Amino acid sequence: MSVAVENRAELSQELSDFIEAWRDTPGNLIMVLHKTQEEYGYVAEPVAREVARRLGVPEAQVFGVLTFYNYFNLEPPGKYRVAVCMGTACYLKGGGGILEDLSEYLNAPVNGVTEDMQFSLQAVRCIGCCGLAPAVLLDGEVVGKLTKEKMRDTLKPYLKDGQEA
Numbered sequence: 001m002s003v004a005v006e007n008r009a010e011l012s013q014e015l016s017d018f019i020e021a022w023r024d025t026p027g028n029l030i031m032v033l034h035k036t037q038e039e040y041g042y043v044a045e046p047v048a049r050e051v052a053r054r055l056g057v058p059e060a061q062v063f064g065v066l067t068f069y070n071y072f073n074l075e076p077p078g079k080y081r082v083a084v085c086m087g088t089a090c091y092l093k094g095g096g097g098i099l100e101d102l103s104e105y106l107n108a109p110v111n112g113v114t115e116d117m118q119f120s121l122q123a124v125r126c127i128g129c130c131g132l133a134p135a136v137l138l139d140g141e142v143v144g145k146l147t148k149e150k151m152r153d154t155l156k157p158y159l160k161d162g163q164e165a
């Protein structure tokens with residue numbers, strides 16, 4: 001990854017080429033931001049500023065998109081991503097309680113990262129397996145028919161040094 005210089009960043013060659021290729025295509029901003037996140041794992045502020053400059057769009061527009069969509073991370077993500085489904089089926093079967101309990105268990109804010117950078121905790125829309133509600137994606141793998149206890153047990157092997165959070 002390129003190093004941030006003051007409040008702007010140098011972009012990788014791959015990202016620069018991508019921006020160049022799509023620069024004049026309408027609706028390119030989201031596509032470029034997706035590519036940016038794919039490249040770095042998140043969209044750091046200096047990188048977002050440089051993307052705005054390269055595309056010739058106001059920084060406010062870039063930050064507006066970044067903050068509107070849950071999908072984008074503005075901070076480095078944790079090692080493991082815990083995405084708790086808040087879709088209707090999961091919500092009705094207690095997804096909200098699981099999210100709250102996880103936030104307490106991991107000591108992480110919703111849509112934030114644990115202090116040890118081990119977990120990102122996110123509330124997301126339907127993940128497409130409503131029959132398993134309430135469900136969570138743990139690093140891309142579905143864990144379904146959850147209870148608070150089952151969720152805590154599932155996370156135990158992922159805790160740093162096997163310690164309880």
Ligand code: FES
Nearest residue numbers: 085087090126129
């Ligand atoms: S509502 Fe949770 S998987 Fe669909």
